[in-house]
Amino acid sequence: MASASPRDEAAFNEAVRVREATVAYFRADWCEPCAQLDAVFDQLAADHAASCAFVRVDAEELMAVSERYGVDALPAVVVLREGKEAGRLGGVTAPALVELVAKLAAEAEAAKVAPLPASAPPTASPPSSASLDDRLKALVSSAPTMLFMKGSPDAPRCGFSRQIVELLRAEGVPFGHFDILADEDVRHGLKAFSNWPTYPQLYAGGKLVGGLDIVRELKEEGELKDALAS
Template sequence: MASVHEIPDEGAFASTISSIPQSTLAVIYFHAPWAAPCKQMSTVLSALASTYSTDAPIAFLSLNAEELPEISEQYDVTAVPYIVLQKDGSVQETVSGSDAAKVRAAVERYAGAGNKSSLPPAQTVTKPAQQAAMNGAANGSGSLAPTAGDSSTAPEAGETSQEELFKRLGELVKAAPVMLFMKGTPSQPQCGFSRKTVGLLREKGIRYGFFNILADDEVRQGLKEFAEWPTFPQVWVNGELVGGLDIVTEEFENDPDFLREYSVNGQAAAA
């Protein structure tokens, strides 16, 4: 799956942009480490990128607007987060702010839903104890540390107010048309229910973004209250909670076409 690449300096940006084919959509994301909305948008873009395959004609680039002032000036960046969609050598659209649905709709408008990844990678069952040994000691709450390869897991968050957290969650659940909040990642689920949910979505050919709640306890605890749903995994569709494994399974049993618009050959609707 695709991921967001951090661009460290102007030279790296110039070489990266020059190496991207004209027909490839470059999603250029300007951020600042001190801005809370940027933290939110970073998570949203990582989840969105995970819905595209690595060979899709789209590239997600992340730049620190303050450390790269000449590039920021080149793209008229006056506030962050700020996203530039560039294709065929010209800017197609810009999006300012942290509205996940607006960003997702803009990206799909120029990248095309047909270029979405068919499915996240096939899962491999890894027991939590084994994963803890791979990642290092678990923290005090028993959550496992994320691996460097888990591109859409978020770093641990600092203290935030409930209002700020709920705003962040409200955008995060809309990061992709279908969002799965799970324990672990699709390739390494960390509980049986998450593993079965990943397997079910794969069996039905459903594209989805995902978030590893073990990587961010603030999201893990906050989403229980935000969703009024105390357990994981959780499946969200266009920003609305569907439920856990049992409800998703029941929905498919009652309606084989459930989520068909998100199937491999389908067209994902923008919120």
């Protein structure tokens, strides 16, 4: 099994000692956002089992563990190194979790590379297209409906992004989002990945629906919900 679900504090302690880096996901059955993150966490655990350990924590059942790491709101994700906190996500969303795991995987991969001899100074190289494609595939599938925009739904940073958010909200469509201004690799890479030159970009089921004009047209024709459900 790619992720562990310890039933007591001792089992948790053992689980987080297995690997150098552990992603501890604190959740509860009653927490609605957790229900949405569960599948994403499981998929990431399956895809990146070679990079770090993944541990699900029932926050109420393992109250002592939750208190140890100051978890007072769910869902929460804490990165552990040898059992000690090395980072955490506040306001966990599926895209943020995908980004976090991608970063940990990249760090683990870099650590496997032997250092160059002293006579040959290291040179920086951009992320490989293969690793970026993997990130983009995970991101576009991180929510059933996924919007790549400038800014956030509550604070759009361009008029087109604001308009597409208004269309989706008017239709009552829940969606994940990613601020492409926060990541240059994603901002430029997604254009080639989708063969779509502008933003915003809307995806459903991991497949491109289109930009603002396409979404507006689907809305006017009464086909938007069907297009996003396909």
